[in-house]
Amino acid sequence: MHRGEVIIIGAGFSGLATAALLAKQGFTVTVVEKNEQPGGRASVWKEGGFTFDMGPSWYLMPDVFERFFSEFNKKPDDLMELVQLNPSYRVFFGPNDTLDISADLNENLATFDEMEENGAEKMKKYLESAKYQYDVAMNQFIYKDYVHLTDFFNRKLVVEGTKLHIFDKLDHYAQRFFENPRIRKILEYNIVFLGGTPYNTPALYALMSHVDFNLGVWYPMGGLGKLVEAIYDLDLSQGVNFRFNEAVTKIEVDEKIARKVVTEKDTLNADIVVVNADYAYAETHLIPKKNQTYPRKYWDGKAIAPSSLLFFLGLNKKLDNLIHHNLYFHPKWEKHFDTIFKKPSWPNEPSYYVSCTSKTDSTVAPKGGENIFILVPIAPGLEDTEKIRENYYNKIIGHLENLIGENIRDAVVVKRSFAHNDFSNRYNAYQGTALGFAHTLRQTAIFRPRHKSKKVKNLYYTGHYTHPGIGVPMVIISSQIVSEEIGRYHAKQNHI
Numbered sequence: 493m494h495r496g497e498v499i500i501i502g503a504g505f506s507g508l509a510t511a512a513l514l515a516k517q518g519f520t521v522t523v524v525e526k527n528e529q530p531g532g533r534a535s536v537w538k539e540g541g542f543t544f545d546m547g548p549s550w551y552l553m554p555d556v557f558e559r560f561f562s563e564f565n566k567k568p569d570d571l572m573e574l575v576q577l578n579p580s581y582r583v584f585f586g587p588n589d590t591l592d593i594s595a596d597l598n599e600n601l602a603t604f605d606e607m608e609e610n611g612a613e614k615m616k617k618y619l620e621s622a623k624y625q626y627d628v629a630m631n632q633f634i635y636k637d638y639v640h641l642t643d644f645f646n647r648k649l650v651v652e653g654t655k656l657h658i659f660d661k662l663d664h665y666a667q668r669f670f671e672n673p674r675i676r677k678i679l680e681y682n683i684v685f686l687g688g689t690p691y692n693t694p695a696l697y698a699l700m701s702h703v704d705f706n707l708g709v710w711y712p713m714g715g716l717g718k719l720v721e722a723i724y725d726l727d728l729s730q731g732v733n734f735r736f737n738e739a740v741t742k743i744e745v746d747e748k749i750a751r752k753v754v755t756e757k758d759t760l761n762a763d764i765v766v767v768n769a770d771y772a773y774a775e776t777h778l779i780p781k782k783n784q785t786y787p788r789k790y791w792d793g794k795a796i797a798p799s800s801l802l803f804f805l806g807l808n809k810k811l812d813n814l815i816h817h818n819l820y821f822h823p824k825w826e827k828h829f830d831t832i833f834k835k836p837s838w839p840n841e842p843s844y845y846v847s848c849t850s851k852t853d854s855t856v857a858p859k860g861g862e863n864i865f866i867l868v869p870i871a872p873g874l875e876d877t878e879k880i881r882e883n884y885y886n887k888i889i890g891h892l893e894n895l896i897g898e899n900i901r902d903a904v905v906v907k908r909s910f911a912h913n914d915f916s917n918r919y920n921a922y923q924g925t926a927l928g929f930a931h932t933l934r935q936t937a938i939f940r941p942r943h944k945s946k947k948v949k950n951l952y953y954t955g956h957y958t959h960p961g962i963g964v965p966m967v968i969i970s971s972q973i974v975s976e977e978i979g980r981y982h983a984k985q986n987h988i
């Protein structure tokens with residue numbers, strides 16, 4: 493059954509997943525992408541025998557991918573070689589001061605017991621609560637769309653919301669369990685992945701510790717680009733058409749219906765338009781002013797998620813003291829968080845993340861080499877110049893060399909930096925954000941930008957700005973929500 497022409501703007505994870513789901517429903521789907529490859533923020537850069545995932549490197553919440561692929565009677569394991577990392581990651585508190593988080597929960601409990609009196613018991617309780625939060629959130633809140641206030645503020649939320657600690661802040665919540673600031677950092681760091689800080693993010697997101705400690709940290713051999721390939725291949729098998737290197741410049745709206753999508757090269761007819769490109773950009777650049785649900789001043793008043801300063805480095809030697817995922821937590825990490833949300837500025841004393849996937853995967857670096865990816869979270873909207881980047885390169889490399897006790901600088905044979913200007917130029921990111929729309933309480937669920945335009949009947953949005961939010965699993969869920977909504981709407985309207 494042919495149900496109409498869908499144009500999807502953007503081939504990020506959410507655009508790719510929406511394409512497969514709508515094609516399965518019988519729509520004719522075309523994805524238009526401004527860049528040369530699928531994946532969006534999860535692009536892959538290859539140079540000199542090194543392979544770099546340019547965005548996500550943590551494969552978390554494997555249950556979400558299982559659920560998505562099961563729609564097509566497939567399993568992630570059939571499409572990728574997934575391995576569980578052990579240790580899951582290494583935390584550096586300073587030189588010769590590290591802690592490995594194991595894939596084995598009992599080992600972690602023993603570690604916490606050494607760090608704090610009754611640490612294991614406290615951790616068991618924390619994780620029990622995190623599992624409860626995760627299960628309730630996944631079963632009742634996350635896979636659901638919110639259109640009216642009453643969809644969100646119902647009795648269930650008031651009862652569950654208190655138990656889920658939606659109205660508390662994560663740092664405050666973690667302090668109720670643990671005194672040791674190191675343990676609290678381990679429970680809170682992953683909030684940066686959601687574009688927030690432990691001080692402005694609802695304690696509901698303690699559920700991320702269930703993800704971390706119980707569900708495990710996974711890696712598809714070849715890199716996260718293999719997950720992009722798996723969904724892209726699924727799209728092709730469903731008959732989705734792709735147009736790469738073709739930016740959309742305008743969505744033509746007539747009597748509240750999006751009729752055409754204009755690109756740099758062509759004009760495409762549409763029955764339905766789904767925007768996966770950055771929401772803020774699309775609303776303010778692609779749609780006529782009178783049809784914008786969220787005009788410029790809406791975005792100016794919102795908490796935009798951090799940008800990042802990234803370095804992709806190919807080394808011609810092996811490093812002994814890094815593992816696959818490495819996190820450095822500065823003793824005064826609050827100061828760094830303040831520079832992201834309170835007083836936007838480049839941080840003097842940054843915490844940072846280093847990935848080295850060549851520790852697990854021999855295909856991503858030439859023999860005897862390592863591929864290093866360094867990520868420093870930075871406030872969006874800051875001035876970004878080559879000089880600033882180079883200063884940070886020297887600062888971070890110097891710091892990292894001291895931290896691991898090994899020379900890096902002289903072994904660098906491939907080097908690339910990526911920050912605000914690149915996020916804006918490559919992805920049309922508002923204020924150069926890496927992650928989209930932060931997860932503050934006022935920007936959660938019903939308070940995130942809507943999946944369906946209020947002003948244009950057949951215009952939809954999917955991806956990290958929308959509910960449920962940031963991160964690869966979340967944007968896959970966003971695509972499931974939006975494709976179900978499109979299916980329902982068009983069954984009712986039947987206007988095609």
Ligand SMILES: Cc1cc2nc3c(=O)[nH]c(=O)nc-3n(C[C@H](O)[C@H](O)[C@H](O)COP(=O)(O)OP(=O)(O)OC[C@H]3O[C@@H](n4cnc5c(N)ncnc54)[C@H](O)[C@@H]3O)c2cc1C
Pocket residue numbers: 501502503504505506507524525526527531532533534546547548549550551552685738739740741768769770800802867918919920926927954955956957961962963964965967
């Ligand atoms: C550095 C970094 C590290 C991360 N680490 C992790 C991690 O470890 N684990 C995790 O789960 N998540 C991680 N994330 C978050 C995750 O990558 C994102 O939430 C997710 O990939 C966003 O997907 P999306 O489909 O919503 O948007 P995008 O990936 O941004 O896709 C939008 C697409 O729209 C295209 N587009 C924009 N404008 C136009 C136009 N005018 N015409 C045509 N196309 C257009 C863009 O080029 C892009 O391809 C990370 C993100 C970054 C940046």
